[in-house]
Every structure is written in C-alpha cells, then in structure tokens.
Amino acid sequence: MRFVSWNVNGLRAVAKKGFDDIFAAFDADIFALQETKLQEGQIELDLPHHRDYWSYAEKKGYSGTAVFSKREPLQVVHGLGIAELDTEGRIVACEFPEFWFVDVYTPNAQNGLARIDHRMAWDDAFRDFCKGLEAGVVPDGAAASSPKPVVMCGDFNVAHNEIDLKNPSSNRGNAGFSDEERGKFTELLDAGFTDTFRSLYPDREGIYSWWSYRFNARANNAGWRIDYFLVSDSVADKIEAASIHNEVFGSDHCPVSLEISF
Template identity: 55%
Template sequence: MKLISWNVNGLRAVMRKMDFLSYLKDEDADIVCLQETKIQDGQVDLEPEGYHVYWNYAEKKGYSGTAVFSKQKPLKVMYGIGIEEHDQEGRVITLEFENMYVMTVYTPNAKRGLERIDYRLQWEEALLAFILELDKKKPVILCGDLNVAHQEIDLKNPKANRNNAGFSDQEREAFTRFLEAGFIDSFRYLYPDLEGAYSWWSYRAGARDRNIGWRLDYFVVSERLKGQIEDAKISAQVLGSDHCPVELTINI
C-alpha cells in the first residue's frame, strides 16, 4: 500500500501552479492525505477518478483544513478528535478500515515567540489520548504536518533555531512522548542517520535551492507495524508548496 501526505499550503494555489489531477494519477497512491487546504465547502471542484474524497474545513475562512483521497471506501470516517475546542480548525480526519486506521493531521503552529505553545501542548495531549484509544482496537497510520523537527538532524540550523516554534524543547519532548507511547517515525526508522532530508523550506532567501530546511512532515505508525514498513520517501522534487509530499509504502 502506498500513501502520500502533503501540506499543500493552499490547495487552490497548488492547482494554479501544477496539474494536480495529473500528479494524483501519476503517483497512483492508495491514499493521499492533504493538510492546510485553506478552502471552504464548494470552493474547489475536485473529484479525482477512482477516489473517495473527504474534507474537513476550518470554521475560519482561508485557514487550515485537511482532506483525504482514498481508493478504498472506509468503514467509517471521523472528523476531528471529539473535543469542540480542538475541532474548529479542520485539523484531523480519521478513516477506519478493516485492519487499520489512517489519520491525516495538521498540528497547530506554536507561532513566533511561542505565543500559542500552551494551546499546542494541550492539543498534543488530547490528540495522543485520541490516538491511543484507536490503537487499542487497530493499528494506526498517522501522517501530516506535525510542525516539529524532532531531532537536530531534522533541520539545517538547529543551534540557531533552538526554542523557536517547531524546535522548542516542549514540542520536541511532546513528540518523544508520542513515540514512546508505542509509535514509530517511519522515515527515521529506515534512515536513522540520513542528513539533509527536509520537507519544508522557507520561501525566503532561496532556502529550498540551498536545502536550508526542516523535516516537519511525517508518517508515524503503530510500533507493531514496523516490520511491515517497506519504504519512506521525501519527494523534494515536487513543487507547488513550501512543503513537499512525503510517502510511505507499507505491506498491510
């Protein structure tokens, strides 16, 4: 099974920059998860052939939002995590299949000066509790922009960015707790020492051309699936957003 996750940073903008339907057809993934779609219901006419399509829109226009395209129709679709405070920004969609759950997640940014760090940590705690309940029933494949570079290897300039949003001690520790609860960062599981592997680059100062980036986009899977992971990729050659797609191939 091939899964793709991509923070498109505005789906309409991506569709103006590239032939998005051709991209989906060429990749031929079983499931495609999007984050930061920044659309409301009816703003995009997109029904890829062969896919069931699910959207979660933020209440605030032009903000956040997620989507999932799945070749197989799920048994059930859940929007959000069941907590009103955390479900107003369209950040989570969960698809239940016979032998697994697949989740797309767009984690809140702690923002400049960590002004939203308290909310971010509340979100992390609530999300983990939600995931652990799912994991009791079936293994979980979670993907998305998790807005954290976990280790120093996961960004170009760790010392200069220490305690900035996305590389604060609090956010990194929260991700460590997530993994310690029984989950695997699929990319680092396969490539523990690979440097220069990033999925986000600032639009400023030619950062992408110079590969001055961060790895913020992940496929995290229940630990009991680790032996079924076949490959994990970062598709840095795919343009259209300040993030690039990440990919997981898993035998499930």
C-alpha cells in the same frame, strides 16, 4: 499499499500548478492533504478513482485537511472529540478493516511560542486520540471500532531532532524546534509509534520536507523535516519504503510517502 501526505499550503493555488498530474503520478491508495485553506464547494477536482473526505476550519481560508482514498472507509471521524480543539479542521481519520488512517495538521506554536499552551493541549489530546483508536476507543458519535494499528501522517510542525533541520543551533527554542514541542513528539513515539523515515534512515542528513519562502531557503536546502508518517509499533516491521519527495514543487512543503503491507 502506498500512502502519500502533502501540506499544499492552499489547494486552490496548487491546483493551478499541476496538482492533478502530481496526484496521478503517485497513484496512491490514500492521499492526504493539510492546509487546504478552503471551504466546501470552493474547488472541483477530477479524481475519479478516489473518494474524498474533508475537514474544514470555521475560519475561512485557514487550515483544513482532506483524505482521498481508493477504498471506502468503514467510517470517518473529523475531530478529536474536544470542542475547543476541533474548530480548525485539523483531523480526518478513516477506519479501514486493517487499520486507522489519521491525517493531521498540527497547530503551529507561532512566533515567540505565543500559542504554545494550545499546542501542548493539542499534542496531549492527539496522542490520546491515536492511542484510543489503536485500542478500539472512538470519540462520542462515532461507530464502535475494534483494536487495530494506526497509520498517521501530516504536518506535525516540529523537527524532532537536530538532524531534522539545517540550522538547529540558531533555531533552538523557536516554534517548531522548542524543547516543549520536541518533548511532546518524543512522548508520541514513546507511546508506541514509529517514525517510518527515521526507522529506515536513522542517520540520513539533509533531507527535509519544508523550506521557508524567504532567503532562497529551498535553493540552499535550508529546510526542516516536519512532515511525517508514523505507524503503530506493532506494524513497523511491515514498512516497505518511506520517502520524502523533495523533487515535487508547488508548495513550501513537499510530499512524503509510505509503502506498507497489511
């Protein structure tokens, strides 16, 4: 199966930059988006082979996630089940017979780590949520599930290690490369999940998924790898390919993909 994830940083804008053609070229079984920045009814897409599932932020023009799937899920969950963390449309989780697919847009800690406490609470709750799905535990209001592996993807808003960004020394302690955020990502991996790209390319440098719009960052490849596919360790041996598609433009992020057999 082929999965694709892309932070589009505003789907309505990317729709004017060839989104339909990019989507078709990937021909993904599941295509996940983050930062859609819209509300229900604000866009029409012609994707006849995929069903669509959306989570919207209460705040207009902010955050938001979406999943497009060729197969109909058994059920779809739109939040962690924690009211104070579920107002920004940051989760779409789809259950299939073989696995859970979780699309996430992790909160940014913001300049000066102004939102770090919220971010830490999110990271803990998200880790518990994914481990719960893996064990067959779902939020209140969802249908019962059985234990099964988890495939998660999205913009995790953290470069895990120095190899994952161009300028680690000057960014140490900043949002996205703070000890706190990096530590929580380590905790997520240690809980039983595999970073699919790093599992295949442990030493590959200079491969990033996000570039600032400032200072010609993309032209200079001064980027960060903050978009990931993670899978339960139990299915890590089924990974066939993990790629970062930095040839695709339209957003300040590029798509990432995973091919895995179930």
